[in-house]
Amino acid sequence: MTANAASPNHLQLTREGQLRHFLTLDGLGRELLTDILDTADSFIEVGERTIKKVPLLRGRTVVNLFFEPSTRTRSTFELAAKRLSADVLNLDINTSATSKGESLSDTLLNLEAMASDMFVVRHAQSGAPHFIAQSVTPGVAIINAGDGRHAHPTQAMLDMLTIRQHKGGFEGLKVAIVGDILHSRVARSQIRALNELGAEQVRVVAPGTLLPRDVESLGCTVEYDMAKGMKGVDVVIMLRLQNERMEGALLPSEREFYRLYGLSQEKLALAHPDCIVMHPGPINRGVEIESAVADGPQSVILNQVTNGIAIRMAVMSMAMGGQLAERQKKMSKLTERGLV
Amino acid sequence: MSALLGIDQLLDELENGLRSLLAQRGIASPVLIGIRTGGIWVADILGKRLGIEEPFGELDISFYRDDFSRIGLNPKVTPSRLPFDTEGRDIILIDDVIMSGRTIRAAMNELFDYGRPASIILGTLIDLGARELPIQPDVAGQSLVLNAQQRVKLRGPDPLRIELQEAGQ
Numbered sequence: 001m002t003a004n005a006a007s008p009n010h011l012q013l014t015r016e017g018q019l020r021h022f023l024t025l026d027g028l029g030r031e032l033l034t035d036i037l038d039t040a041d042s043f044i045e046v047g048e049r050t051i052k053k054v055p056l057l058r059g060r061t062v063v064n065l066f067f068e069p070s071t072r073t074r075s076t077f078e079l080a081a082k083r084l085s086a087d088v089l090n091l092d093i094n095t096s097a098t099s100k101g102e103s104l105s106d107t108l109l110n111l112e113a114m115a116s117d118m119f120v121v122r123h124a125q126s127g128a129p130h131f132i133a134q135s136v137t138p139g140v141a142i143i144n145a146g147d148g149r150h151a152h153p154t155q156a157m158l159d160m161l162t163i164r165q166h167k168g169g170f171e172g173l174k175v176a177i178v179g180d181i182l183h184s185r186v187a188r189s190q191i192r193a194l195n196e197l198g199a200e201q202v203r204v205v206a207p208g209t210l211l212p213r214d215v216e217s218l219g220c221t222v223e224y225d226m227a228k229g230m231k232g233v234d235v236v237i238m239l240r241l242q243n244e245r246m247e248g249a250l251l252p253s254e255r256e257f258y259r260l261y262g263l264s265q266e267k268l269a270l271a272h273p274d275c276i277v278m279h280p281g282p283i284n285r286g287v288e289i290e291s292a293v294a295d296g297p298q299s300v301i302l303n304q305v306t307n308g309i310a311i312r313m314a315v316m317s318m319a320m321g322g323q324l325a326e327r328q329k330k331m332s333k334l335t336e337r338g339l340v
Numbered sequence: 341m342s343a344l345l346g347i348d349q350l351l352d353e354l355e356n357g358l359r360s361l362l363a364q365r366g367i368a369s370p371v372l373i374g375i376r377t378g379g380i381w382v383a384d385i386l387g388k389r390l391g392i393e394e395p396f397g398e399l400d401i402s403f404y405r406d407d408f409s410r411i412g413l414n415p416k417v418t419p420s421r422l423p424f425d426t427e428g429r430d431i432i433l434i435d436d437v438i439m440s441g442r443t444i445r446a447a448m449n450e451l452f453d454y455g456r457p458a459s460i461i462l463g464t465l466i467d468l469g470a471r472e473l474p475i476q477p478d479v480a481g482q483s484l485v486l487n488a489q490q491r492v493k494l495r496g497p498d499p500l501r502i503e504l505q506e507a508g509q
Contacts, residue, residue, distance in 0.1 A: 018412050018415075035415045035416075038417065038418070039413065039415070039417055041418075041419055042400065042402070042403070042417045042418060042419045042420075044419070045419035045420055045421070049453055049454055050453065050454060050455055051452075051453040051454075053453065054403035054404065054453075055403070055449070056403055056413070317403075317413050318412070318413050318415075320412075321408060321411075321412025321413035322412050324408070324409045324410070324412060325410065325411050325412035328409070328410045328411070
């Protein structure tokens, strides 16, 4: 635990322990993570109905604030908000006023003036959603949709939901996370979630150049050899090689990387026979993963996408609910004191 | 206040009331849907008593509650399960107790997201009055007026029993 591990929680949770922002998994206990997974299970059922909508966020405005490009995350957040009956505004910051020189704070002030109730934020800078949560008007919920190399908590939770669906739980599970750990906010959030939910072993498998220096302190073991890393695992999570974040020569070549760390059918055969294959997408076929594996019977990659909608519905409705309950509580106190 | 009936008597009253209502309306093949948690215990028993072979549905109304904006989301929500198509069906909606009527409003809103039923009959074990919405049960095992300190609580599922609690006990 780092020294400031308590601070995000102070920001994320109400006094009663309800979610009011969703910024990081740091400091969130097993019970709350399980509540998120259980709530998402109920939203999966909603997705199977004739009318795939519930009225929880009816009349609320959700702004998707994406400072970095994204297809899957943004569209599943949009669909999640719409299935909660919210009005959704998608802001692609590259084409908006910030490119005309407006500051982040001014952009936010303008959006708040439009009576927004929730910002879903993706930003290249670690800590940006945290910063926004600290400065935003009380009552407005902030959801982290990926910040720099720091965290991608909804991705990690949809992965946990996928694992729980296929494995029934986390007790005794051995999980390998393979590839570009260094640039991956997804891996950090996954390691945190797997440890909190009680997985037996989390292994990261990567070349030394793609591992952060303090990686073991996140709660995992390190394996440089893919064959050893794959041995007997129940779940293998492949990460995308983030070429756009590579500075300098961390890799000899993509072909070399694939030979050593790409998931082929031969390497998958070293895992437990029921091992599931996951990837947060977008996949680079022939770079991290062989097509026959990505499309094969052990792949649950498309399940992850479906689960992404349910998880995002869960955290959005829980955070909005926490904000509303908190507001109600303040109002009742003021009423009691005769101030309203 | 009249005395609270025992669970068997309450179930008898509810069963008989539903039988005559179904006969009167000429409904031959209804389906049962219970509202979590007490409603599904009662629906389970009624299904056997009324000889309804189709498994009963289970409704969790957490996503439709009108107090979301006051207390947030129920953290213990579970998926609703309707093992049949509700479109065009005659539904018997069951809850253990009706009071304000808000639960039933939420349940009907949810039901209509699955399709358009032909009809809905509402049955409850106990009607406690104190309505806040214009919603009434078609059949109730017993109508009861409680004083401010009293509560009824259904416990189950096996054995199913009903308790009258006094505040402070």
